[in-house]
Amino acid sequence: MSADEQLVKAAIKGDDTAFLKLIQTYKIDLYKTALSFLKNEDEALEAIQEVTYRAYKSMSSVRDIAYFKTWLIRIMINYCNDQVKKNKRVILGDDAFIHQGKTESHTGMELKDAMLDLDERSREVLTLKYFNDMKIKDIAHTMKCPEGTVKTWLNKALKALRNKLEDKGGDLHV
Structure with a gap:
């Protein structure tokens, strides 16, 4: 223990x-x-x-x-x-969003606006994963759902965030 x-x-x-x-x-x-x-x-x-x-x-x-x-x-x-x-x-407190070793640079304002446009579950899963460095297993436990569901939600949330940043004319560096 x-x-x-x-x-x-x-x-x-x-x-x-x-x-x-x-x-x-x-x-x-x-x-x-x-x-x-x-x-x-x-x-x-x-x-x-x-x-x-x-x-x-x-x-x-x-x-x-x-x-x-x-x-x-x-x-x-x-x-x-x-x-x-x-x-x-x-x-959001960070100016860069990091996903699987890739950095996407945006101003803090762009990220704030894009996150505002996301649904509550997407904001939550992104926060747990990228601002609390939680593992998928722990996120699944926190959200009381299967790991596969968390992976799906995370994928959709990242895609939605990217789309919102692109719509706002964000400069994507993938």
Whole structure:
């Protein structure tokens, strides 16, 4: 059993110090996720606070300690999706989108606009894969669907994103 898994077990049993260590371990992943969905750093930091609270309150609902990070990221995604629906806005923090070793260079604004035009599931799968570096297997677990489905969604999301960038006159470097 890994050190993180031991911390998760302790946190489930009510060890606040273990819970705080886990949040500290995953705060960068939570921040990247929040920033990819929300408009700015302040909102991303607020999201981390809210998700920390929600995770603390529902710690007993963790079913598989090996997937604690996935569970935590899922809480963040749900929170961010709710915020996006409220605010009707999304942002990406990177200026380049990397896919299978190929770099497609676009300005941050082009990516933001293109991501805004995508459906919620496409934004979610792209965020998990490219901003959280999650494996297909972990994305499938997070989204509660087969790996093949995630691959299909990812393919469609990338194709849609490319099409939107081309429609906006983006300069594709594939």
